[in-house]
Amino acid sequence: MNFLNIWKETTLIAVLIGFIVFVIALKIQITNKKNKNDPIRKSNARFVWRALLWSFFTAYLVFIPALTIFPLPSFNGPMPIHVWRNNIVLEVIAPIIRSARTAQEYLGYNDSTPLYLFLYNTIGNLLLLMPFVIFMRILITRRYTIIFVIALGISLLIESSQGLLCYLSGVQYRIVDINDVILNITGASIMILCLGLIDGMSYVLGRLTKK
Structure with missing residues:
Protein backbone atom coordinates (compact mmCIF):
# COMPACT_ATOMS: atom_id res chain seq x y z
CA MET A 1 0.00 0.00 0.00
CA LEU A 72 3.11 0.39 7.94
CA PRO A 73 6.38 -1.32 7.00
CA SER A 74 6.66 -4.86 5.70
CA PHE A 75 7.48 -7.18 8.58
CA ASN A 76 10.73 -9.09 8.09
CA GLY A 77 11.39 -10.15 11.65
CA PRO A 78 12.73 -8.25 14.66
CA MET A 79 15.60 -5.83 14.20
CA PRO A 80 18.80 -6.61 16.14
CA ILE A 81 18.55 -4.71 19.39
CA HIS A 82 21.92 -2.96 18.99
CA VAL A 83 20.93 -1.73 15.51
CA TRP A 84 17.58 -0.58 16.82
CA ARG A 85 19.19 1.37 19.64
CA ASN A 86 21.66 3.05 17.29
CA ASN A 87 18.79 4.26 15.10
CA ILE A 88 17.07 6.10 17.95
CA VAL A 89 17.97 9.81 17.96
CA LEU A 90 18.39 11.07 21.52
CA GLU A 91 20.55 14.09 20.68
CA VAL A 92 18.55 17.20 21.53
CA ILE A 93 18.18 20.17 19.14
CA ALA A 94 21.50 19.59 17.32
CA PRO A 95 19.94 17.40 14.57
CA ILE A 96 17.45 20.18 13.80
CA ILE A 97 20.27 22.70 13.47
CA ARG A 98 22.26 20.36 11.22
CA SER A 99 19.20 19.77 9.06
CA ALA A 100 18.66 23.52 8.70
CA ARG A 101 22.30 24.04 7.72
CA THR A 102 22.11 21.23 5.18
CA ALA A 103 19.00 22.78 3.65
CA GLN A 104 20.80 26.13 3.45
CA GLU A 105 23.83 24.59 1.76
CA TYR A 106 21.73 22.78 -0.84
CA LEU A 107 19.88 25.99 -1.65
CA GLY A 108 23.23 27.28 -2.86
CA TYR A 109 23.10 24.52 -5.48
CA ASN A 110 19.50 25.39 -6.40
CA ASP A 111 18.27 22.20 -4.72
CA SER A 112 15.33 22.89 -2.43
CA THR A 113 14.55 19.26 -1.58
CA PRO A 114 16.34 19.30 1.82
CA LEU A 115 14.53 22.55 2.64
CA TYR A 116 11.15 20.98 1.92
CA LEU A 117 12.05 17.97 4.06
CA PHE A 118 13.23 20.24 6.87
CA LEU A 119 10.06 22.32 6.78
CA TYR A 120 7.82 19.27 6.53
CA ASN A 121 9.46 17.59 9.50
CA THR A 122 10.11 20.60 11.72
CA ILE A 123 7.05 22.74 11.04
CA GLY A 124 4.86 19.65 10.76
CA ASN A 125 5.89 18.38 14.19
CA LEU A 126 5.49 21.86 15.63
CA LEU A 127 1.93 22.17 14.31
CA LEU A 128 0.83 18.57 14.85
CA LEU A 129 -0.76 18.95 18.30
CA MET A 130 -1.87 22.58 18.08
CA PRO A 131 -5.36 21.63 16.82
CA PHE A 132 -5.55 19.04 19.60
CA VAL A 133 -5.12 21.78 22.21
CA ILE A 134 -7.83 23.91 20.59
CA PHE A 135 -10.34 21.07 20.36
CA MET A 136 -9.63 19.91 23.90
CA ARG A 137 -10.05 23.45 25.24
CA ILE A 138 -13.36 24.02 23.45
CA LEU A 139 -14.94 20.60 23.81
CA ILE A 140 -13.56 18.80 26.84
CA THR A 141 -11.71 20.77 29.50
CA ARG A 142 -10.43 24.23 30.33
CA ARG A 143 -7.66 22.86 32.53
CA TYR A 144 -4.52 23.43 30.53
CA THR A 145 -2.44 21.16 32.75
CA ILE A 146 -4.59 18.20 31.75
CA ILE A 147 -4.41 19.20 28.09
CA PHE A 148 -0.62 19.46 28.27
CA VAL A 149 -0.23 16.06 29.94
CA ILE A 150 -2.48 14.37 27.37
CA ALA A 151 -0.62 16.06 24.51
CA LEU A 152 2.68 14.87 25.96
CA GLY A 153 1.27 11.36 26.26
CA ILE A 154 0.13 11.37 22.63
CA SER A 155 3.54 12.55 21.43
CA LEU A 156 5.35 9.88 23.45
CA LEU A 157 2.88 7.26 22.22
CA ILE A 158 3.58 8.21 18.60
CA GLU A 159 7.35 7.94 18.95
CA SER A 160 7.07 4.74 20.99
CA SER A 161 4.82 3.20 18.35
CA GLN A 162 7.26 4.14 15.62
CA GLY A 163 10.13 2.63 17.57
CA LEU A 164 8.20 -0.56 18.31
CA LEU A 165 7.17 -0.99 14.68
CA CYS A 166 10.75 -0.43 13.53
CA TYR A 167 11.94 -3.11 15.93
CA LEU A 168 9.22 -5.65 15.11
CA SER A 169 9.43 -5.16 11.35
CA GLY A 170 13.21 -5.05 11.14
CA VAL A 171 12.87 -1.94 8.94
CA GLN A 172 13.84 1.61 9.89
CA TYR A 173 10.76 3.02 8.18
CA ARG A 174 10.54 6.01 10.54
CA ILE A 175 13.14 8.03 12.42
CA VAL A 176 12.52 7.74 16.15
CA ASP A 177 13.65 11.15 17.34
CA ILE A 178 13.34 12.84 20.73
CA ASN A 179 13.28 16.16 18.88
CA ASP A 180 9.90 15.24 17.40
CA VAL A 181 8.52 15.06 20.93
CA ILE A 182 10.16 18.38 21.79
CA LEU A 183 8.64 20.03 18.71
CA ASN A 184 5.21 18.50 19.37
CA ILE A 185 5.17 19.75 22.95
CA THR A 186 6.59 23.14 21.99
CA GLY A 187 3.76 23.62 19.52
CA ALA A 188 1.18 22.48 22.05
CA SER A 189 2.67 24.79 24.68
CA ILE A 190 2.57 27.76 22.31
CA MET A 191 -1.11 27.12 21.63
CA ILE A 192 -1.83 26.69 25.35
CA LEU A 193 -0.10 30.01 26.02
CA CYS A 194 -2.10 31.76 23.29
CA LEU A 195 -5.41 30.35 24.50
CA GLY A 196 -4.48 31.17 28.09
CA LEU A 197 -3.82 34.78 27.11
CA ILE A 198 -7.15 34.93 25.30
CA ASP A 199 -8.92 33.50 28.35
CA GLY A 200 -7.16 36.00 30.59
CA MET A 201 -8.08 38.93 28.38
CA SER A 202 -11.68 37.73 28.17
CA TYR A 203 -11.85 37.48 31.95
CA VAL A 204 -10.44 40.98 32.44
CA LEU A 205 -12.77 42.48 29.83
CA GLY A 206 -15.69 40.69 31.42
CA ARG A 207 -14.85 42.15 34.82
CA LEU A 208 -14.46 45.63 33.35
CA THR A 209 -17.78 45.51 31.52
CA LYS A 210 -19.56 44.40 34.69
CA LYS A 211 -18.28 47.48 36.46
Whole structure:
Protein backbone atom coordinates (compact mmCIF):
# COMPACT_ATOMS: atom_id res chain seq x y z
CA MET A 1 0.00 0.00 0.00
CA ASN A 2 1.60 3.26 -1.09
CA PHE A 3 1.52 6.66 0.56
CA LEU A 4 -1.07 8.10 -1.83
CA ASN A 5 -3.49 5.25 -1.18
CA ILE A 6 -3.05 5.73 2.56
CA TRP A 7 -4.11 9.36 2.23
CA LYS A 8 -7.10 8.50 0.06
CA GLU A 9 -8.29 5.83 2.47
CA THR A 10 -7.59 8.00 5.51
CA THR A 11 -9.58 10.88 4.05
CA LEU A 12 -12.51 8.58 3.30
CA ILE A 13 -12.41 7.07 6.80
CA ALA A 14 -12.10 10.52 8.39
CA VAL A 15 -15.11 11.83 6.45
CA LEU A 16 -17.24 8.80 7.33
CA ILE A 17 -16.31 8.79 11.01
CA GLY A 18 -16.66 12.56 11.20
CA PHE A 19 -20.16 12.38 9.73
CA ILE A 20 -21.17 9.61 12.14
CA VAL A 21 -19.83 11.58 15.11
CA PHE A 22 -21.64 14.70 13.87
CA VAL A 23 -24.97 12.86 13.76
CA ILE A 24 -24.42 11.27 17.18
CA ALA A 25 -23.30 14.53 18.80
CA LEU A 26 -26.24 16.42 17.32
CA LYS A 27 -28.64 13.71 18.46
CA ILE A 28 -27.28 13.80 22.01
CA GLN A 29 -27.60 17.57 22.22
CA ILE A 30 -31.13 17.59 20.84
CA THR A 31 -32.10 14.83 23.27
CA ASN A 32 -30.79 16.93 26.16
CA LYS A 33 -32.45 20.10 24.89
CA LYS A 34 -34.94 20.01 27.73
CA ASN A 35 -32.16 20.82 30.18
CA LYS A 36 -32.63 24.59 30.18
CA ASN A 37 -29.87 25.14 32.72
CA ASP A 38 -27.22 24.18 30.18
CA PRO A 39 -26.08 27.36 28.36
CA ILE A 40 -24.65 25.28 25.51
CA ARG A 41 -28.14 24.29 24.38
CA LYS A 42 -29.74 27.69 23.95
CA SER A 43 -30.01 27.59 20.17
CA ASN A 44 -30.12 25.07 17.37
CA ALA A 45 -27.25 26.87 15.62
CA ARG A 46 -25.07 26.21 18.63
CA PHE A 47 -26.09 22.55 18.59
CA VAL A 48 -24.89 22.24 15.02
CA TRP A 49 -21.67 24.17 15.67
CA ARG A 50 -20.70 21.99 18.62
CA ALA A 51 -21.56 18.81 16.73
CA LEU A 52 -19.39 20.02 13.84
CA LEU A 53 -16.50 20.64 16.22
CA TRP A 54 -16.76 17.07 17.49
CA SER A 55 -16.84 15.88 13.89
CA PHE A 56 -13.71 17.86 12.98
CA PHE A 57 -11.96 16.71 16.16
CA THR A 58 -12.63 13.07 15.33
CA ALA A 59 -11.46 13.51 11.74
CA TYR A 60 -8.29 15.19 13.01
CA LEU A 61 -7.61 12.27 15.35
CA VAL A 62 -7.98 9.90 12.40
CA PHE A 63 -5.37 11.84 10.43
CA ILE A 64 -2.74 11.76 13.19
CA PRO A 65 -1.83 8.07 12.62
CA ALA A 66 -1.79 8.68 8.86
CA LEU A 67 0.78 11.42 9.36
CA THR A 68 2.91 9.66 11.94
CA ILE A 69 2.48 5.87 11.74
CA PHE A 70 1.18 4.82 8.33
CA PRO A 71 1.95 3.34 5.88
CA LEU A 72 3.11 0.39 7.94
CA PRO A 73 6.38 -1.32 7.00
CA SER A 74 6.66 -4.86 5.70
CA PHE A 75 7.48 -7.18 8.58
CA ASN A 76 10.73 -9.09 8.09
CA GLY A 77 11.39 -10.15 11.65
CA PRO A 78 12.73 -8.25 14.66
CA MET A 79 15.60 -5.83 14.20
CA PRO A 80 18.80 -6.61 16.14
CA ILE A 81 18.55 -4.71 19.39
CA HIS A 82 21.92 -2.96 18.99
CA VAL A 83 20.93 -1.73 15.51
CA TRP A 84 17.58 -0.58 16.82
CA ARG A 85 19.19 1.37 19.64
CA ASN A 86 21.66 3.05 17.29
CA ASN A 87 18.79 4.26 15.10
CA ILE A 88 17.07 6.10 17.95
CA VAL A 89 17.97 9.81 17.96
CA LEU A 90 18.39 11.07 21.52
CA GLU A 91 20.55 14.09 20.68
CA VAL A 92 18.55 17.20 21.53
CA ILE A 93 18.18 20.17 19.14
CA ALA A 94 21.50 19.59 17.32
CA PRO A 95 19.94 17.40 14.57
CA ILE A 96 17.45 20.18 13.80
CA ILE A 97 20.27 22.70 13.47
CA ARG A 98 22.26 20.36 11.22
CA SER A 99 19.20 19.77 9.06
CA ALA A 100 18.66 23.52 8.70
CA ARG A 101 22.30 24.04 7.72
CA THR A 102 22.11 21.23 5.18
CA ALA A 103 19.00 22.78 3.65
CA GLN A 104 20.80 26.13 3.45
CA GLU A 105 23.83 24.59 1.76
CA TYR A 106 21.73 22.78 -0.84
CA LEU A 107 19.88 25.99 -1.65
CA GLY A 108 23.23 27.28 -2.86
CA TYR A 109 23.10 24.52 -5.48
CA ASN A 110 19.50 25.39 -6.40
CA ASP A 111 18.27 22.20 -4.72
CA SER A 112 15.33 22.89 -2.43
CA THR A 113 14.55 19.26 -1.58
CA PRO A 114 16.34 19.30 1.82
CA LEU A 115 14.53 22.55 2.64
CA TYR A 116 11.15 20.98 1.92
CA LEU A 117 12.05 17.97 4.06
CA PHE A 118 13.23 20.24 6.87
CA LEU A 119 10.06 22.32 6.78
CA TYR A 120 7.82 19.27 6.53
CA ASN A 121 9.46 17.59 9.50
CA THR A 122 10.11 20.60 11.72
CA ILE A 123 7.05 22.74 11.04
CA GLY A 124 4.86 19.65 10.76
CA ASN A 125 5.89 18.38 14.19
CA LEU A 126 5.49 21.86 15.63
CA LEU A 127 1.93 22.17 14.31
CA LEU A 128 0.83 18.57 14.85
CA LEU A 129 -0.76 18.95 18.30
CA MET A 130 -1.87 22.58 18.08
CA PRO A 131 -5.36 21.63 16.82
CA PHE A 132 -5.55 19.04 19.60
CA VAL A 133 -5.12 21.78 22.21
CA ILE A 134 -7.83 23.91 20.59
CA PHE A 135 -10.34 21.07 20.36
CA MET A 136 -9.63 19.91 23.90
CA ARG A 137 -10.05 23.45 25.24
CA ILE A 138 -13.36 24.02 23.45
CA LEU A 139 -14.94 20.60 23.81
CA ILE A 140 -13.56 18.80 26.84
CA THR A 141 -11.71 20.77 29.50
CA ARG A 142 -10.43 24.23 30.33
CA ARG A 143 -7.66 22.86 32.53
CA TYR A 144 -4.52 23.43 30.53
CA THR A 145 -2.44 21.16 32.75
CA ILE A 146 -4.59 18.20 31.75
CA ILE A 147 -4.41 19.20 28.09
CA PHE A 148 -0.62 19.46 28.27
CA VAL A 149 -0.23 16.06 29.94
CA ILE A 150 -2.48 14.37 27.37
CA ALA A 151 -0.62 16.06 24.51
CA LEU A 152 2.68 14.87 25.96
CA GLY A 153 1.27 11.36 26.26
CA ILE A 154 0.13 11.37 22.63
CA SER A 155 3.54 12.55 21.43
CA LEU A 156 5.35 9.88 23.45
CA LEU A 157 2.88 7.26 22.22
CA ILE A 158 3.58 8.21 18.60
CA GLU A 159 7.35 7.94 18.95
CA SER A 160 7.07 4.74 20.99
CA SER A 161 4.82 3.20 18.35
CA GLN A 162 7.26 4.14 15.62
CA GLY A 163 10.13 2.63 17.57
CA LEU A 164 8.20 -0.56 18.31
CA LEU A 165 7.17 -0.99 14.68
CA CYS A 166 10.75 -0.43 13.53
CA TYR A 167 11.94 -3.11 15.93
CA LEU A 168 9.22 -5.65 15.11
CA SER A 169 9.43 -5.16 11.35
CA GLY A 170 13.21 -5.05 11.14
CA VAL A 171 12.87 -1.94 8.94
CA GLN A 172 13.84 1.61 9.89
CA TYR A 173 10.76 3.02 8.18
CA ARG A 174 10.54 6.01 10.54
CA ILE A 175 13.14 8.03 12.42
CA VAL A 176 12.52 7.74 16.15
CA ASP A 177 13.65 11.15 17.34
CA ILE A 178 13.34 12.84 20.73
CA ASN A 179 13.28 16.16 18.88
CA ASP A 180 9.90 15.24 17.40
CA VAL A 181 8.52 15.06 20.93
CA ILE A 182 10.16 18.38 21.79
CA LEU A 183 8.64 20.03 18.71
CA ASN A 184 5.21 18.50 19.37
CA ILE A 185 5.17 19.75 22.95
CA THR A 186 6.59 23.14 21.99
CA GLY A 187 3.76 23.62 19.52
CA ALA A 188 1.18 22.48 22.05
CA SER A 189 2.67 24.79 24.68
CA ILE A 190 2.57 27.76 22.31
CA MET A 191 -1.11 27.12 21.63
CA ILE A 192 -1.83 26.69 25.35
CA LEU A 193 -0.10 30.01 26.02
CA CYS A 194 -2.10 31.76 23.29
CA LEU A 195 -5.41 30.35 24.50
CA GLY A 196 -4.48 31.17 28.09
CA LEU A 197 -3.82 34.78 27.11
CA ILE A 198 -7.15 34.93 25.30
CA ASP A 199 -8.92 33.50 28.35
CA GLY A 200 -7.16 36.00 30.59
CA MET A 201 -8.08 38.93 28.38
CA SER A 202 -11.68 37.73 28.17
CA TYR A 203 -11.85 37.48 31.95
CA VAL A 204 -10.44 40.98 32.44
CA LEU A 205 -12.77 42.48 29.83
CA GLY A 206 -15.69 40.69 31.42
CA ARG A 207 -14.85 42.15 34.82
CA LEU A 208 -14.46 45.63 33.35
CA THR A 209 -17.78 45.51 31.52
CA LYS A 210 -19.56 44.40 34.69
CA LYS A 211 -18.28 47.48 36.46
